[in-house]
Amino acid sequence: LPRFDIVTAGELLAEFVAERPGQRFDVPGRFQGPFPSGAPAIFASQAARMGARVAYAGCVGSDGFGDLILDRLTADGIDTAAVGRDVEYPTGTAFVRYRDDGDRDFIFNLTHSAAARLDVDDAGLERLADCRYLHVMGSSLSSPAAIALIDRLATRVRARGGRISFDPNIRAELMADPATRAAVLTRIDDCDVFLPSEADLAWLSHGEPEAETVARLLDERRMSLVVLKRAARGSEAFTSGHAARRVAAYPVDERDPTGAGDCFGGALMAALAAGEPLERALQLASAAGAHAVTRVGPMEGCSDRATLDALIASHGGAR
Ligand code: ATP
Ligand code: MG
Numbered sequence: 001l002p003r004f005d006i007v008t009a010g011e012l013l014a015e016f017v018a019e020r021p022g023q024r025f026d027v028p029g030r031f032q033g034p035f036p037s038g039a040p041a042i043f044a045s046q047a048a049r050m051g052a053r054v055a056y057a058g059c060v061g062s063d064g065f066g067d068l069i070l071d072r073l074t075a076d077g078i079d080t081a082a083v084g085r086d087v088e089y090p091t092g093t094a095f096v097r098y099r100d101d102g103d104r105d106f107i108f109n110l111t112h113s114a115a116a117r118l119d120v121d122d123a124g125l126e127r128l129a130d131c132r133y134l135h136v137m138g139s140s141l142s143s144p145a146a147i148a149l150i151d152r153l154a155t156r157v158r159a160r161g162g163r164i165s166f167d168p169n170i171r172a173e174l175m176a177d178p179a180t181r182a183a184v185l186t187r188i189d190d191c192d193v194f195l196p197s198e199a200d201l202a203w204l205s206h207g208e209p210e211a212e213t214v215a216r217l218l219d220e221r222r223m224s225l226v227v228l229k230r231a232a233r234g235s236e237a238f239t240s241g242h243a244a245r246r247v248a249a250y251p252v253d254e255r256d257p258t259g260a261g262d263c264f265g266g267a268l269m270a271a272l273a274a275g276e277p278l279e280r281a282l283q284l285a286s287a288a289g290a291h292a293v294t295r296v297g298p299m300e301g302c303s304d305r306a307t308l309d310a311l312i313a314s315h316g317g318a319r
Contacts, residue, residue: 002162004079004131005273006047009057009150010040010140011115012083013092013108014065015298017256022100025107034065035297036072037094038115039137039169042259045302046266046288047135048076052273055079055128057149059118065091066114072299082124086114096258104258106173116143120153129156132273135265136191138168138200141183150183154190166191167265168200175203189221193272195265197229214238227268227282229261229289237282247282250290250315259298264289267308287311 016033023029041056048054056078060066062085069091073080092115095107110116120128134157141147154164166187174180188194188204194217196204205213214226218240226238234249267288271281287308295301303311 002130002132003053003127004055005052006044006133006135006269007055007057007128007131007153007157008040008044008135008137009082009118009128009153010137010146011038011092011110011142012036012041012058012060012069013038013094013110013113013115014068015094015096017258017296018095018097021098023097025095025097025105031095032296034068035299036069037298038069038092039139039167039262040135041069041073042262042299042302043135043137043167043266043269044073044078045076045299046263047270048078049302049304050267050270050284050308051305052270053079055082055131057082057118057120057124057128057153059084059086059114061086061089061091061114063090065093076302082120082128084114084118086117089114089117091115102257106171108173110142116145118145118149120149125153125156128153129160129162131157131162133163133165133269135165135167135269136187137262138166138170138184138187139174141180141187142174142177144179147179147183150187154187163192164190165193165195165265165269167195167261168203169197169261170200170203188217191223192225193269194223194226195229195261195268196226197231197261201228211244225278227285229264231257231260235264235282235286235289237278239278245279245282247286250287250311252290252294254293256296256301257293259301260289260292262298263292263302266302283312284308
C-alpha cells in the first residue's frame with residue numbers, strides 16, 4: 001500500500017476577497033480575510049476531508065499568515081512534513097475582486113514571497129513519491145523553484161508506478177511567462193487525468209471545437225481521462241473510445257465561485273484514489289464543486305463525504 005493516496009505541491013498563500021461585486025483595486029475598499037488559499041491547498045483540503053491520505057509540499061513565511069495556513073492543513077489531517085517555513089520572505093498573498101460581469105481579477109504576491117522558495121531534499125521527495133496520485137496545478141508552475149520541484153517529484157512518482165493528475169488552472173497573469181507556458185505543456189503531455197475548465201481548453205484548442213481537442217488529447221497523449229469543467233453548467237467526462245458522460249451541476253446559491261474547480265478535482269481524485277467507480281467519483285466531484293461556491297473564501301467551502309452525501313440526497317441523488 002502506498003504511504004499517501006494523493007500528493008500535491010505548490011503555492012500556499014493568504015487570500016483577501018473584496019467584499020462588494022464591482023469593487024476596485026485602485027480605490028480604497030473593504031476586503032475579507034486572510035483566508036488560507038492556494039489552488040493545490042484547496043484541492044488537498046477537499047481530498048483530505050473526504051478521507052484521502054494527503055501530503056503537501058510547499059513553503060510559507062515565519063509569520064501569522066504562515067501559521068494560519070499550516071494550522072488549516074494540519075486540522076484537515078494533511079501531512080505537512082514537506083512544508084517549509086522561510087525565515088527571510090513573507091507568506092505569499094493574493095487579492096481578488098469580482099467585476100460586475102462576475103469575472104475575477106487577482107493581484108498576486110508570489111514571486112517575491114515564501115511561496116516561490118519551496119524546496120524539498122531528496123529524502124523528502126522519495127517519501128512523497130510513495131503515492132497513488134501526484135496532483136499538479138498549472139497555477140503552481142509560476143516560479144523556477146516550483147517548476148523544478150514538480151518536475152523532480154513527477155519523475156519519482158512515475159518511477160514508482162504512481163499516476164499524475166493535472167488541472168491547468170490557467171491564469172492570464174501567470175501564463176505571460178514563457179517558462180510557465182512550457183511547463184504547463186509538459187504537464188499536459190505527461191498526465192493520466194486532465195481536468196481543464198472551458199477557458200483552459202479554449203487556451204489549448206485555438207478555436208478548434210472542444211470535442212475535437214479532447215479526442216486529439218486522448219488519442220495522442222498519455223492521458224486516459226479528461227473531465228471538462230463548465231461551472232454552473234456542470235461537467236463532462238471523456239475516456240478513450242467511450243461516449244462522453246455529462247454531469248449536471250447541483251443548483252445552489254453561488255456566493256463565491258473561487259475554489260469550485262479545486263474542490264471538484266480534490267473530490268474526484270480522492271474518490272478515484274479510493275477505488276470508487278468513475279460515475280460515483282463524478283457525482284461526488286459535482287457536489288463538492290457546488291458546495292464550494294456556497295461559501296465565501298477559497299477553502300471555506302471544502303466538504304466531507306457526509307456533507308456531500310446530504311447534498312446529493314437533497315437533490316434526489318441523480319445527476
Ligand atoms: P476555479 O475558479 O476554481 O479554477 P474552474 O474553472 O476550474 O474553477 P468550474 O467549472 O468553475 O471550475 O467549477 C468546477 C465544477 O464545480 C463545475 O464543473 C460544477 O460541477 C461545479 N460548480 C461550479 N460552479 C457552480 C455553480 N454555480 N453551481 C453548481 N455547481 C457549480
Ligand atoms: Mg480551475
